Amino acid sequence: MSKLRPLMVIGVAAALALTGCASTATSSSSTKQQVGDASGDKVSIMVGGLSKQIYLPFALADRLGYYKEQGLNVALSDEPAGIDATTNMLAGKVDGVGGFYDHTIALQGLGQSAESVVSMLVTPGEVELCRNDLKGKVKSPADWKGLNLGITDKGSSTDFLTQALAQRNGVDPTTTHRIGVQSGPTLIGAMTHKNVDCAMTTEPTVSQLLATGDAYIMLDMRTAASTKKYLGGEYPASSLYMMTDYVNKNPKTVQKLVNAYVKTLAFIHTHSAAEITAKLPADYYAGVGKAAYIKALDSEKGIYNPTGIMPPNGPPTNLKVLGDFNSAVKGKTIDVSKTYTDRFVKAAQ
Known part of the structure; x- marks a missing residue:
């Protein structure tokens, strides 16, 4: 059985890459930080x-001390280069993923069972930016045929959403060129050097490109x-x-994690953007500047789920969107009730 497990993971990872649920990046630029209580329950995300x-x-x-409060020893891995978090989870290298809920649906279509244990965003929070010299020419996804479209990486949720938007606007996704440009400096560089025409990204990258007029x-x-x-419809992310x-x-460890995140979501909704930003390290807003970071956060606080409960009308929307183009999902019988659970959030409340 020990020989079969690695082969199964490799097979699923290959399927994920082909169906649009895994990254093609192979960078080793990930960073890890150990946070919380050093003697607490170990968990890697x-x-x-x-x-x-x-x-x-x-x-x-x-930063709020909630991991330590719950007795958790958390290893947080940051993957700016887009190394596939889902594949790492399948391989047992990490215990959980901070990512878009839609991946659990694609995984079920590939015969894998994963579930969201706390919903953090009730909307994607994504913005499609286009180069300023294309203003008036590229007005909607209906104009995307033949264009170079920046995404975090192949198989990312930005890839899912880009393909969905193209198809919903009458453009075959295969007639576009989707290019993995990550976010932050690499995405900005790709756009300013005209390697991409448009790109899907989030704050604070959005504010940086708008501020420069690019x-x-x-x-x-x-x-x-x-x-x-x-x-x-609703698209929990x-x-x-x-x-x-x-x-x-590991229900006790999962409950502790969810307790920490439910408290964090409540903090976001009961404190100003300035108060929240004051809790973060300076490198989080170094590129855009603290004032711009606060302004961006203030304008999009509505993206955060106030309770952590999965929006009931959300999963069917996610399923429909993926079912339009994703071969892991299209034509498959997917039980979305098995792709998330609210039991830990309800216990936390």
Whole structure:
């Protein structure tokens, strides 16, 4: 059996890459930080960009002392180069992933059981930026045919969303060129050097490109109304998801994590953007500046889930969006009730 497990993981990882649920990046630039109580329950979480505002709860929980309060010894891995967190989880290298909920749906389509244990974002929080010299020419995804489109990486949720938006606007995703440019400096460089025409990203990268005048917003999915307009309904995004087997074997550790994140989400909704930013290390807003970071956070605080409960109308939207183009999901019978659980959040409340 020990020989079969590595082969199974390799096979699923290959399938993920082919179906759009795994990164093609092979960079080793990931960083790890140990936080919380050194003598507490050990748990490792890989996050798709700790400094991104869409993943704010993971870092903020540490800065507020909530991991330590729960008796957790947490290893947070930051993957700015897009090394695939889902594949690392499948391989047993990390216990959980700070990523978009939609990956649990794609995994079920590939015969794997993973579940979100706390929902952190009720909208994607993503913005599609285009180069300023294309203003007036590229007005919507209907204009994307033949364009170079920046995504975090192949198989990322930005890849999912880019393909979905293209298809929903009458453009075959295969007629676009989706290029992994990560976020922050690498995405900014790709856009300023005209390696990409448009790119999907989040704050604080959005504010940096708008401030320099290098880009304009083509579409914005930071509100419930705009998300419904572009994706057809609620689209819960950032979450902590783990393999179901791990959750079943470690319910006490999972409960402690969820307790910390539920408290963090409550803190976000009961404190100003300035108060929240004051808790973060300076390198989180170094590129855009503290004032711009606060302004961006203040304008998009509505993206955060106030309770951690999965929005009931969200999973069906995620399933429909993925089912339109993702071969891991299309034509498959998916039970979304098994892709998330609210039991830990309800216990935390």
